[in-house]
Amino acid sequence: MTTLVIGANGQIGRQFCLLAREAGVPIKAMIRREAQCAWFEERGIPTLVADLEGDFRHAFAxxxxxxxxxxxxxxxxxDKTLLIDLYAATRAVDLARERGLARFVxxxxxxxxxxxxxxxxxxxxxxxxxxxxxxxxxxxxxYLILKPGRLxxxxxxxKVATSLEETGGENTVSRANVAHALLHLVHSRGLIDREFHLLDGTRSVSDALV
Structure with missing residues (x-):
């Protein structure tokens, strides 16, 4: 029951990986370069090197x-937005389907x-x-789709909210709260085919994302 984290070296990715390790959630952190391994290895987080602009199917094993x-x-x-945020994302979805993975967050x-x-x-x-x-x-x-506001x-x-109505129109959310939300979703195996907006708010993550 291992979760592949694509984008593990990003600002949200690193925080999520730390939370997952502390919670005992098995993960593999996918990073682009060997030089990025040290930060994860120092914290006991397993890594693998794969490039979203190349062949990364081995990461799913x-x-x-x-x-x-x-x-x-x-x-x-x-150009990079198309290659990473769109094309790499759809390639990852294809690989998840080919492998018969249980969920894509x-x-x-x-x-x-x-x-x-x-x-x-x-x-x-x-x-x-x-x-x-x-x-x-x-x-x-x-699938699950998490839609954070301005980071x-x-x-x-x-403490989070799932609508602008709850926040009086305030559209921000901390990257740290996004990482906590991801940890909750990874734990919540029964949640599938759902979409959540995510903002800083007043409800606990577990109460808001159900």
Whole structure:
């Protein structure tokens, strides 16, 4: 019952991997370069090296579910957004289906369903998320889609909301709270084919994501 973490070296990925190790959840952290291994090895987190722009099918061996929290990052252009946030995501979904994995947990984005409503510079990213989410829904793989709001570096509170109505329109969520939400979803094996918005709020993660 091992979870493959794609995007493990990202800001959310690292925090989730730490939480999973502390909780005794078996994971494999997929990283792009050998040089990134040391941080994980120092913390007792198993790693494997695979490139989302290359062949990464070997990463799925021995895993029964996937957490996809990879992203091209804010300093790349639309070309990398297409290759990572869209194409690599759909390739990962295909591999999960081929392997018969139990679930695919996708980290998407709040309001990804309406890319044209996003600020202009974010529209390619939102369009990629919109398409990747649509592909996952139709792929025949049991799935969860988590849609965080605007990400911050605030510490974890463990308190979240799942709608803008709950927050009075405030659309932010800490990366740390996203990591806690992912840990809850990984534990919640009975949750399938569901989608959740995620914002900082007042409810516990376990109460909000059911």
């Amino acid at each position: 021995g895993c029964d579910q996937v957490v996809f929290t990879a992203g091209s990052g804010p300093h790349t252009g639309p 996708m980290v998407s984005a709040l309001r990804a369903e309406d890319p044209q409503a996003a600020p202009e510079k974010l529209r390619p990213y939102m369009a990629a998320k919109f398409a990747a989410d649509a592909y996952l829904r139709c792929a025949g793989v049991p 911050t570096d605030e510490p974890a509170t463990g």
